[in-house]
Amino acid sequence: MxxxxxxxxxxxxxxxxxxxxxxxxxxxxxxxxxxxxxxxxxxxxxxxxxxxxxxxxxxxxxxxxxxxxxxxxxxxxxxxxxxxxxxxxxxxxxxxxxxxxxxxxxxxxxxxxxxxxxxxxxxxxxxxxxxxxxxxxxxxxxxxxxxxxxxxxxxxxxxxxxxxxxxxxxxxxSTVSVGIVDIASSQELALNLWKFISTAVEGGTIPQFFIGILLEAIYLHDQKVIVEGTRESVSGTNTTSKKPGDLVLLRDRKAFSILEVTLKKIDNKRLSDSYDVLHALNHLDTPITFICRIPEDTQALKEIANLNKSSGFIKNPHTFNFIDIQSFICSQITLLDAVQLEYLLAQLRTFINAYDRPINTRNIWNECFPETPSDI
Structure with a gap:
């Protein structure tokens, strides 16, 4: 039977x-x-x-x-x-x-x-x-x-x-250090976080998750805004995934910003593929921003790009915005209040301590946030 x-x-x-x-x-x-x-x-x-x-x-x-x-x-x-x-x-x-x-x-x-x-x-x-x-x-x-x-x-x-x-x-x-609690300066914290994110990439999982929880912290006090995609498995943006981008910001259930988070090369094909997805999912009227390393990840777009050191845009044929990921992290963490910052760190601690976090990722975390020896 x-x-x-x-x-x-x-x-x-x-x-x-x-x-x-x-x-x-x-x-x-x-x-x-x-x-x-x-x-x-x-x-x-x-x-x-x-x-x-x-x-x-x-x-x-x-x-x-x-x-x-x-x-x-x-x-x-x-x-x-x-x-x-x-x-x-x-x-x-x-x-x-x-x-x-x-x-x-x-x-x-x-x-x-x-x-x-x-x-x-x-x-x-x-x-x-x-x-x-x-x-x-x-x-x-x-x-x-x-x-x-x-x-x-x-x-x-x-x-x-x-x-x-x-x-x-x-x-x-495997243990994870809690040295992060000893960092007083927001910029020191931001730079250490960037060091971790850019080293323990995990195929894109780490940058996407971190930018997702950073955005959640930014909009923590705005109950109308939802960040979609933070905890989803990283996958290519395509029509079968039904996702216009890695992260989507919604207000009152309507998308108002689409974000692609990457530490990989961005070329014309990547933009073309993104345009096709936006068109297929009816999101051409929603602003899209690549959060990446400038200029490392945008070298292939250099001749047609209106990009400076930290931001810029391209129209090819759609308007794509670009923000340098390190600059974004450093500036936004500075603007977080105590409640938002604690939310960010709590989410990050839970993520790093997850049973399936790779050992190598935990080791890099411990290198970026070592335990501070107590004074004797």
Whole structure:
């Protein structure tokens, strides 16, 4: 008897929780004597403990494992999308990982395997990091090869889950300094925040989130203004996302300003794509502003840009405004009152302390805001 999508997603969530329960009491010694350990673990090091951009690759492996559990005939190497990966991950696997505090994103596997059915070395080529993508293929091949060997297959699944738990434990043990409370000058605070934001970029997540909460702080006393996009996953501005920009300011539910936050090069294609989205979503009458580094991110627009050191605009064919992100941060933080500043810092502390914040991001935070030794 077939099951409904809702029932399938519940089974997916429960299976991940069961896998975690199976290995929660184990140590590495429980795995190291198995004949497949050295081969499997050497592959997993490039999947589980790779940098932040590898989250999607971990998600692919887990989605394949769960898909195979739901349907034993599922061919994850050649027909990856046959398991409805978006549905079972976002509405099942992700919920389990979140509850277990295992670092993940809401759409991890789709970020690196979008519209891909065949997971092969050809697919892995050019992915970032490529070694993580290649490791995914190698581990899936190892799973596929040992599927009929029940004990070996269970070992491979449990080892993968054990390494995910290990990753969660590492994140849980990571501490974040509270040195930020010792900074008295608003400009010193702003410059340290800029150092953090520009170093711990996380593919754009950090700048977008920070500008979002800064805007929330700016409009904290204006109950009619809402900032949309602050806590959404960073994604390209396109018609499928139904977002005119990274951040949207609304007053009485009507957009009055659209913001793109980036620390990447802006060229004519980027403006053209943005124009197409604004047109498709009927936002050509809403001002749009790029908050970026000037001139670093606007060099490609230099010949046609009316830009000075901190701001400017271009009409090509729409009017695009530009503000230097560092200047924006420094000037706006200076204007915040005590309540607004505390709101900003509270939101930032919660964000940095989140269980899935990358260790590298926390380390950069601690470098920018070190604990001040107490006087003896």
């Amino acid at each position: 077939s099951i409904t999508p809702e029932e399938r997603n519940i089974k997916a969530k429960q299976y991940v929780e069961d896998l975690y329960s199976n290995i929660s009491h184990l140590t590495i010694d429980d795995f190291s004597s198995h004949p497949l350990f050295e081969q499997a673990d050497s592959i997993l090091q490039n999947v589980v403990h790779a940098k932040i951009t590898a989250k999607g690759f971990r998600g692919i492996v887990l989605t394949a494992i769960v898909g195979k559990h739901l349907n034993s005939s599922y061919d994850f190497l050649n027909k990856f999308y046959d398991c409805s990966p978006r549905a079972i991950f976002e509405n099942g696997i992700f919920l389990a990982l979140r509850d277990l505090k295992i670092p993940c994103g809401k759409s991890d596997p789709l970020n690196v395997a979008k519209n891909t059915n065949v997971l092969s070395m050809e697919w892995a080529e050019g992915k970032r990091p490529q070694r993580a993508a290649e490791a995914v293929v190698n581990y899936l091949k190892l799973l596929d090869k040992n599927f009929s060997q029940t004990e070996d297959y269970s070992f491979l699944i449990n080892l993968f889950m054990f390494r995910l738990k290990e990753l969660a434990d590492i994140h849980a043990q």
